[in-house]
Amino acid sequence: MPKKLIDYVNDRGGKVRFFNVNQPDGEWGCLLHAFQSAVALEKKNNASLLSLHRLASENNDPDLTNLLEEFYLREQVIEIQEMTRKANQLRRIGAGLGEHIFDRELLQEMQQKK
Helix, strand or coil, X not given: XXXXXXXXXXXXXXXXXXXXXXXXXXXXXXXXXXXXXXXXXXXXXXXXXXXXXXXXXXXXXXHXXXXXXXXXXXXHHHHHHHHHHHHHHHHHHCCCHHHHHHHHXXXXXXXXXX
């Protein structure tokens, strides 16, 4: 997905600059904490995209606002909802066997999407 935004900037004569990104914490202790961390990261990404959208709107750039709405913002909302739903499921089922069953079902779900 970032390729669309990079292509947009390049097509408009801009220059894309890359910065180092800190590696996220990889030690969560349990699956619920991993999903909670993922939800927080998705919300942070969404806030950044909304800031970019607001900036594009303020500068009368309907092409960029449309690109963000069509390819990024909707997808972010769907991801946040899905990750939150899964985190809530994990909270309800608890650790141990519940986590194992959840993990197995998640793997099956991902294999079906391929």
